[in-house]
Amino acid sequence: MSGNSIGKLFTLTTFGESHGPALGAIIDGCPPGIPLSEADLQHDLDRRKPGTSRHTTQRREADEVKILSGVFEGRTTGTSIGLLIENTDQRSKDYSEIQYTYRPAHADYVYDQKYGFRDYRGGGRSSARETAMRVAAGAIAKKVLAARGIEIRGYLSQLGPIAIDPDRFDWAEVDQNPFFSPDKQAAEQMAEYMDALRKEGNSVGAKISVVASGVPVGLGEPIFDRLDAELAHALMSINAVKGVEIGDGFAVVSQKGTEHRDEMTPDGFLSNHAGGILGGISTGQEIIAHIALKPTSSMRLPGRSINQQGEAVEVITKGRHDPCVGIRATPIAEAMMAITLLDHLLRHRGQNADVVPPCPPLL
Amino acid sequence: MSGNSIGKLFTLTTFGESHGPALGAIIDGCPPGIPLSEADLQHDLDRRKPGTSRHTTQRREADEVKILSGVFEGRTTGTSIGLLIENTDQRSKDYSEIQYTYRPAHADYVYDQKYGFRDYRGGGRSSARETAMRVAAGAIAKKVLAARGIEIRGYLSQLGPIAIDPDRFDWAEVDQNPFFSPDKQAAEQMAEYMDALRKEGNSVGAKISVVASGVPVGLGEPIFDRLDAELAHALMSINAVKGVEIGDGFAVVSQKGTEHRDEMTPDGFLSNHAGGILGGISTGQEIIAHIALKPTSSMRLPGRSINQQGEAVEVITKGRHDPCVGIRATPIAEAMMAITLLDHLLRHRGQNADVVPPCPPLL
Amino acid sequence: MSGNSIGKLFTLTTFGESHGPALGAIIDGCPPGIPLSEADLQHDLDRRKPGTSRHTTQRREADEVKILSGVFEGRTTGTSIGLLIENTDQRSKDYSEIQYTYRPAHADYVYDQKYGFRDYRGGGRSSARETAMRVAAGAIAKKVLAARGIEIRGYLSQLGPIAIDPDRFDWAEVDQNPFFSPDKQAAEQMAEYMDALRKEGNSVGAKISVVASGVPVGLGEPIFDRLDAELAHALMSINAVKGVEIGDGFAVVSQKGTEHRDEMTPDGFLSNHAGGILGGISTGQEIIAHIALKPTSSMRLPGRSINQQGEAVEVITKGRHDPCVGIRATPIAEAMMAITLLDHLLRHRGQNADVVPPCPPLL
């Protein structure tokens, strides 16, 4: 119920600032008996970790996660799971200049207005550092879901003006380049584009897609906790996200009914414009979501802003930053999808475990 | 916490099926002392009411709402407000054909899978009838917000292929045509387009925009209950919504950082690409959101589907239905925006009422 | 999350004032497929209904409940269930005298302070009328639980100075007298005592006990949503309750460890001092709870108080009232026990449905 918590049965609560001693999380409601180790979490954290390529933030974090509770003899106990990542590489001095300045397109101004003051170092709580905990919790959720045949994979659909070509789509490419691009050719173009962008001192946006397969029919709690509404919540809560689509998303605006509807036959659905969710409930088809990430707000190019006294100032953000946040968002989006799906799997089971549908599921 | 509830401090819980005796709602957490009457609610309900033009469902509902509690001597008491609308015009016989059939792109199939069976008449709980209660609750929220100078207005941005022209934008036009279009010329094109669509027996999607002005800075509860995440949740929970954008939405994907950022001066922000929300917190600028609505699933044009036995069938939906859901969604989107903003206004006040920011708000 | 809501998966939200047009409730999360009719609810409501004996309030209410949604062809659909009871016998004129007066030991004063004003007629929202909805919702929960072999029964343990004699305990007596007393002899003494009390114009307290049998082991969510903590919450939320005990309750203060502990053998537990809950989780034994109800605040005997201007006044409550609230609380306590147990049954199932314990349950 608090702002730092998400989920109803499977819940994630987090803490931690960019330059504080540590980031942490408490995961509650995880089914017991699931094999779990720090290595399971570390894998996904490493995918997200800054410093892995020249295209991401040059801040080197070990991002080593420790499991402090909720796991015994290698399996989840069903009690709350505590996670901790110690911050080891903060370089406070990079940010001291902007202690009294509001960086444009950052949360500096609104945090000061909301709370009266803020931890100004590196964005404090508003920093993208907190996403490490989302990824760790997501890794737990993914493990539970995987045991049920549910798989979640994400990829970069578009970086600035460069869109992937669906005809060159190859899942195997996604982890082979620093962009999570399933299109090798596009990845090469993106690398060049990013180099130019870095020289320019600018940044650009991105579009990420996440796909969940093997999801059983029936997940989602109408009318307000529809699965798509909860996914939208979870995905929009990621730093820098400005749009969420399910299935065909905004393309449906100009679609006719006959074009949009996913007809059914005894052998299955004939299409998936709906993105796997109808009436707020999963159909058993792949769940497909897309998010739009705005260009990073930290740039070397100067911007006009004000300081705490309300005086006009020019702001230049030196230090280490991502020229494209999108590059790191793929594992985060996967994590949020996983957390939401697991929560709904448990909620559906809680209320409806005795249900016998009139016919077998289509998929 | 349950699926039929939304909000943390200001909460809305609803019930009611398309063909049941009544729709109802309980609104909790409304600040006391607010003047409120049934007329306040009826105004917004009438804007949503079917049968008001040839372009909407020909089902005639009185949609007369009664306030059953929580108001005394014309003012809210602070206790829970019960609302009731009796269903008077259902025409059950229109739907009996599809009792054992799953209409494509409807929730029939998923409800049977999730719950084991369903009220098949008119979509049951999955019907858009339930939105009447959202609008009624939204009217209450709007009233409370209006007393604080916060105004919420929506409009149709696009109907199928017809987009409004920003240069012809006029708020006064919105309530002058059945489309909520702020562009009179576009409204005329839409009318023709809809007539053709109705003859064809098809449907089309729409894009709705909602704007909240006068919102104070500071609303939103990072990191998971960010204001944009909660708006996305509330808006995506509306029947037929497949996408949500805040501010520039998916346009940010190809924007550069220098283009996207809203610079600040002592006289205010220089732009509003962010749509009024930064770091998940309101900036004091207009909050701008857009939603994409899929084409109505009920159509006269036949579609392939299956029945409860898993046999292939052809489905034709006779009876009354909307060729474009978007025409009615504007008041619903306004309502969800209002409910979310009021909830956050109360939550922010609860935690931070003592805060004195270091400088006055920019707006 | 709001004050008028209880439960996480199986939730109850209510509205309604003593002298408003109606009382209502929304029950969410009820498993689908359960046979349910208005008669099921009416039975428990009639047990609670005022006017059934000379010992209870002389206000005659039909207390006829209507089910407005969530039930189709005689079974629950899994969607939200709306309930309505219209208030038919209010007699506003009985209370107009105390419009500006604060009755001692009532909520008049605190409601005016909290909300700024109140519906003064008959206690408004603070009136015990709202408990009708708890009983109706409890009847639904009881039905779901009964299908799983869980039974909930309550009785009056003590009325003023008259305690029941455990040696004369007979469940069959409980519904044979207006007190819910399992001890016939005590019931006769209570009747005499109550007649004297009524003549005196005074009131007295009571102690109610509730027993749930057939509860499976494993319900309860440590550490904060322990089953006993949630039962305490649900029971203490009943109007006039000032104390809650589980099992031996306050008797444990002077018990030694060897006396208190419920030893186990291969044939079962040897005692039940714990009242069926250990470590916040059900053991499979009978769950036993007791509540203490304060004497009714409405009395003919004058009391000193103040009015809205802060002046000293004398208050005499005329009109119809209960000389002992306890007489009506038994079905309410049963209802709150049922609602809590069902919520936990679903929550436990949601998270732990796959668990295989190392040995069969003891019971």
Added chain:
Amino acid sequence: MSGNSIGKLFTLTTFGESHGPALGAIIDGCPPGIPLSEADLQHDLDRRKPGTSRHTTQRREADEVKILSGVFEGRTTGTSIGLLIENTDQRSKDYSEIQYTYRPAHADYVYDQKYGFRDYRGGGRSSARETAMRVAAGAIAKKVLAARGIEIRGYLSQLGPIAIDPDRFDWAEVDQNPFFSPDKQAAEQMAEYMDALRKEGNSVGAKISVVASGVPVGLGEPIFDRLDAELAHALMSINAVKGVEIGDGFAVVSQKGTEHRDEMTPDGFLSNHAGGILGGISTGQEIIAHIALKPTSSMRLPGRSINQQGEAVEVITKGRHDPCVGIRATPIAEAMMAITLLDHLLRHRGQNADVVPPCPPLL
């Protein structure tokens, strides 16, 4: 919403097992700008710490708490506060004998049934170690409340057969003896009694009382989140609690209305049988609650039980344990009272900050 979380606006979520690496907590919703340091928390933790007298567990824990986030330059930021206490003294070997045995009156059996297995060392998650985090969070709440003139103090009312004498009540005595007894003479009797108990190898129960003064009128959210109901929840959630009373508690059963009611005069209330709460809302008087704690389950005296195979066994708990849990519960009960009051203070302010009551509060 999860079992390991409590509170709506001011929330506490915890993790940590008796023999895990650490205990932790996340506190969310704390108002910003409150001065806070580790020393503030350590003070209350030291009051609770085992090993401080011969009468408590001989397990020596540093119980040193670290604040990992949510505090900047000595003040709370309004973002989530992470706390950590590392476990340093566990002595696993003390518990290995009972790995496959169910200790009577412990949670061993129910945890195995609920989750399929458990961390058997020292009670795992069911151990009283977790209360350290409640106390730490309570210290934060107390600080915020103290700034508003609200003070919370607890004391031991009764240990086994030894009750304090109200005529010898002295608040200054409470922190002068290891029992939190306000009656010096009783404390001496308790010491002798405890020595005998320890020799016997047995344990005994206790009754703790908590008093909150300076509480403003108006806290509590009827009808389900009444302040007394939420206090009952919070207090009953403490390990070993079997009963909760507000004000006169179970004594009200035999009180007449004229005896129980707290009459009002222009100078204030004439008594406080209600314990500071009426209609579920604080009156402004002292809030008084009492809890009953059962005798410690860990004893040297053998008890009959079963093992995981269902065979009869005899259980002797060696190692370090509390012969009377009550001795340590006083700071824990204070903490739960503080957490609940702060949550309600924020909730009330959120909804009702604009309320102007018709007259000034009585107190």
